[in-house]
Amino acid sequence: MKDLLRTSTSLIEGIENILNLQAKIESDASNKYLAMAAWLDRNGFDNTASYMYKQAEEEREHFLKVFRYITDMGGIAVTPSVPEVQQEFASFREVFEIALQNEIAVTQAINKVIAKCRAENDYATEDFMMWYVAEQREEEKNARRALELFELINENEATGKFELDLQISKIG
Amino acid sequence: MALVSDLTTKILFETEKGYSYQCDLTNSIIINFVDTVSSYKIHDFLIFQRKVNNVDILNMLYDLSDKSDAQLIETTKRNFSRNLTICEIVQLRELLNGTKFTLNLHSMLCNILKVELI
Known part of the structure; x- marks a missing residue:
């Protein structure tokens, strides 16, 4: 009798599930950046808004990369649902504090995927x-x-916010 | 009668309400559930199994309206389309999960045996 499971996919179910979860996390991250970009835009921070729009695009690319990997390996990629994301922020600084927390959460999720790959001996996915x-x-x-720039530039000074908007957009 | 013996050796799982078997010629899983026969490529089978497992049975049980007495279960490519009662959904789950278990077990054994051969 043929091994239909293995011939159709090289991903085991556990890895496929965690990759689908990772795709959802990346997709959510893209939406969070999009909401931040919109907030920055309507509050006059044009440069950082562009920076956040770029970040949103990047996260979407990350999402698509995992998504395509699942299908390329013969797995079943599940299109993630779109949850509500935070639309309003208390301050200019808070946007970036939340952005850092999001990035830390994504890093932890990636570490979990790699730990799972090692536990399941899936070296191809680990390499990916x-x-x-x-x-x-x-x-x-x-x-x-x-x-760090918020520590260096006082946002409450006359041109502080203007300068921060300019300098943050130059990061990367 | 070679076909019948082929079929019995490739039976994956059997319950009171149906059975499933693997067709190596078409690389398909055939499900016979309460006299409804449907055939699936492996991906479609896995999607079907997840769909049936995701039916919120508790919600159906607690919802007293008539519409919650049964649910339409449709699969990809529409080779299975039936309105199933709560009881039938549980029975279908048993058949599909049993089939998946056998497929996994078979795959695991193949993997171990191949490693042994190398």
Whole structure:
């Protein structure tokens, strides 16, 4: 009798599930950045709004990369549902504090995927996920740099917010 | 009668309400549930199984309206389309989950045996 499961996919169910979860996390992250970009835009922070729009695009690319990997490996990719995301923020600074928290959560999720790959001896998926490890290192560094700029530039000074808007958009 | 013996060796799972078997010629899983026969490629079978497992039976039980007495279960490519009662959904679940278990077990055994051969 043929092994229909193995011939149709090289992903075991546990790995497929965790990759679908990762796709959802990346998709949610894209939506969160989009909401931040909109908030920044309507509050006059044009440069950081563009920066956040770019981040939203990047996260969407990350989502599509996992999504396509699942189907390329013969798995069943599940289109993630779109949950409500935070639309309003208390301050300019809070946007970047939340952005950093989101990036940390994504890094932890990626680590969990890799731990699962190692437990299941799925070295192909582990190799694929290593790209995300490098990417997250960069994302977290950028998010921290944004908060660092808030320490260096006083946003309550005359041109503080204007300068922060300019400098943060240059990160990366 | 070679076909019958082929069928019995490839039976994956059997319950009171039906049975499933694997067709190696078409690489399909055939499900016979309460006299409804449907055939699935492996992906479609897995999607079907998840769909049936995701039916919120508790919600159906607590909802006293008539519409919750049964639910339309349709699969990809519409090769199965039936209004099933709560009891039938549980029976179908048993058949599909049993089939999936056998497929997994078979795959695991193949994997171990191949490693042994190498």
